[in-house]
Amino acid sequence: MNVQAYLMFNGRTEEAIGFYQHAVGAEVTMLMRFRDAPESPPPGMIPDGWDDKIMHSSFKIGEAELMASDGCQSDSAGFAGISLSLSVANAAEAEAAFTALSEGGTVTMPLGPTFFASSFGMLTDRFGVSWMIVVSTM
Numbered sequence: 010m011n012v013q014a015y016l017m018f019n020g021r022t023e024e025a026i027g028f029y030q031h032a033v034g035a036e037v038t039m040l041m042r043f044r045d046a047p048e049s050p051p052p053g054m055i056p057d058g059w060d061d062k063i064m065h066s067s068f069k070i071g072e073a074e075l076m077a078s079d080g081c082q083s084d085s086a087g088f089a090g091i092s093l094s095l096s097v098a099n100a101a102e103a104e105a106a107f108t109a110l111s112e113g114g115t116v117t118m119p120l121g122p123t124f125f126a127s128s129f130g131m132l133t134d135r136f137g138v139s140w141m142i143v144v145s146t147m
Contacts, residue, residue, distance in 0.1 A: 017080035022063040025136045032109035040066040092139035103128040107142045
């Protein structure tokens, strides 16, 4: 059994993947556009002009594989109870990832030492994805 995060970017998936490639070295493992689907979606399921948008993609950050799509919804999802936790080896990696991911986003807890981690911080990136960056070695 395996649970993976599936992120819906409402038309901004390509931009988001490019951002994660730059920010944390994401590696694209699969990408399919709506125009490349073997079957056409039902009428009205995707907005007009979305042929070049991403129907499905997967990418790796470290050993974790995430999936993403431009989805078919016209507004953003309402559930905000998920954060991606990025565990890194040391404070320098934490600072680099935190700085890169927070560019254009919002820092909700500055990166710093805590009682449970030598370095920990939280942010919401420019796409609305919540992240926790942690160096768990004390």
